Amino acid sequence: MKSPLLIVGAAVALAFALAFPVAAQGVPVDRKALEEKVRALEAKQEETTKTLETLKASVGTPAPAAAHAELQRQLEAIEKQQAETRAALEAIRKEMSQRPPGPIEAKGLSTKSFPLFGSSGQVTSGTAFNPSISVIPDIVYYRDNVKGEAGEIVEEADGFHGAHAEEEHGHEHGGMSQGFNLRETEIAFSASVDAYFDVFALFAASEEGLEAEEVYFQTRRLPGGFQIKGGKFLSGIGYANAQHPHQWDFVDQNLAYELLLGGHGLNEKGLQVNWIPKLPFYLRAGVELLQGENEKMSNYIGAEEFSGRTEADEPRELSYQSGPRLFTGFLKVGPNLGYASALQLGVSYASSNTHQEVHDHDGDGNPEGVLDGTGELWGVDLVYKYDSPREYGAGDFVFQTEYLSRKRDLDIVGTPDTAVFKQDGAYFQAVYGVLPRLQLGARYDLAGLTNERVRAGVKTEYETSKRWTGALTFNPTEFSRIRAQYNRGEVFVGGEKETYDQFFLQVQLSIGAHGAHKF
């Protein structure tokens, strides 16, 4: 009969042991005492304040001089007392604030939690190491007056239509259907890897899937103003090139980039080194070694054979070239213009040792043209920003312009002839904060100021395509944006001028922790 008693006893002891730490973790005695003291002092202060009010009121009423003096004396005494109470309260509050907010262990009393079998817990930072994550949905309602074909018309623009993508990208920034569109949702992650590297990853999610738009590392602490970036990233050439769609001032990419580099600009795998020398003004110089997969100026198909069209029916073969095939350099300069204004000027150059095109317009697998050669691009850019002291972006002004020139120097495979294409494009855009949170934007862009092909010594010139854009953007907060935009395009297709009108209504939202934007 002894053992059940023992068990009960042990159980009771266990229960106590379990309960004890909980009880001990309640509000400790001295803190409680302090709190009581504060309450008492506060009550006292309230009381004196009341007396003071009555006294003050009676001081105001007419009374014999002696009585008045007496009252005045009393008043001063009470005021002094009140000041003392306040000081005492202050001291206690300060003391309390300096104590750790949690339970305080009473001296000599162990309050360690259940020690019998050892803790099975884990000291962990949980999810605190998670990177900053942001999700940016982009929803567009779209109309045009050419049965939804405006995007296609731009792609067919004279002189530019040759180098279009062979379904390389599952998603497009330009082509939209009439009605509702869910454009790519940007999902971005960023964090420091360690003391030496940061990582940034941005995935463009569409209804078809996820695409790694940017995934790169960046060094944190190279000396001498150097920084190395590696992975897949938006090249540092130009100004608009490194911007994601949510940073654009308009719904769509400008015509110069769209036609000379594609909707994503130069977005390549590779390595960038950039350097900021120690100077009193801003200067950044950078060079990049890139894989060379840009469909517009550095397209690579590889050593493929195509059946011949020559009389001898010799196969036409494209050359093999291992990467990296694209090399770029850029230089940006920004004079110091004080707090209100900022200016940046840039020059860029890109050269690809391989650019290959296969034209099989009838789709019979027996292409009309197999072209193999090199691509080259240079550009200049200028950005001016004025930051107005007015509220919520009113009065802010940004002017941005770029000029890009591209040359493709290609052999017509299977013939002794060459085809040399020279094209360029430019855009001018300005955004002004007309009212708090409301921006008015205007853009004029053109492609093909120079627009020529020299094939087998014969030069053909094409017309210049143009577009005018107006946009009104409302930013309810810095995390949301509603934009209405109108475009009028004049694009030459097959020598004929095609005009179209486009209307966009865009809602862009940013949730999560999104990094600050570069200049």
Place this chain on the structure above:
Amino acid sequence: MKKSLLAAALLAATVPATAALNVVATTSSMGVLVKSVAGDSVKLTILAPPDRDAHMLQARPSMMVALRNADLLVSVGAELEIGWLPAALGGANNGRVLPGTPGYFEAAAQIELIESGRAADRSQGDVHPMGNPHVYMDPPRMADIAEALAGRLASLDAANAAKYQAGAAAFRKAVESRLPGWKQKASGAKGVLLFHKDVNYLTTLLDVPVLGYVEPLPGIPPTAAHLKELTDRLKGQKGAVLYTSYQPGQGPDFLSRSLGWPKVRLPLEPAVGASAEEYLKHIDQWVDGVASGK
């Protein structure tokens, strides 16, 4: 031209390391701290002027230049500069002033913040869950920060350690000598209406209640309905409307008229290059503003 530029670049790169520390302060209040603690023995650059909202700035190339050349960055912190400082730092290629290194000093990290631990929920406006970042409106906290800054400067430049300690001590003394006067002036003030949660450290210090905000939510401009709600609630009470030079005047004007309260518009931070004395004068003006609601 090209040659001389290159020569200039080389010259700049070979400046001896014994030159005065290059200190970059994000705002003019942080500049005051640097100046008070270090005087003229460091070279000071301030990134944001007091007439712009430090929440809303954008990174500029000139910020990157300043940060590229900096030995120490003094920021307000608590995510006040989150919209531009990380980008400016990212584009400055200077690992010595990144958060976590001895070259990075965040004022908010030196002291205890008020209003911390609130929900990180943007439906509540542009909130700061880590606490109210506008610590520069609290002179005693600034004195604590100055002491921490003196320690940091001393660790970077041991030769001047005594000077930095003395600078911080003088700053504290100046604050302490003014504190009773401020408290006395503000005692009995019935309360203030602020535009944004930017003067709360001062009202807490002076023990004056904040009766409301002109903004319906942090970062959202005032609406007619919200102003009416404020007027209905506060009619018959006494107080003052306080707002800063970069905040719009219509809301405060309306409230001042309909409540019959004085309105006071002041820059939130002192002028660029201000000394400790000028900073304290600037706080004097704010105290007068808080005290005007009696």
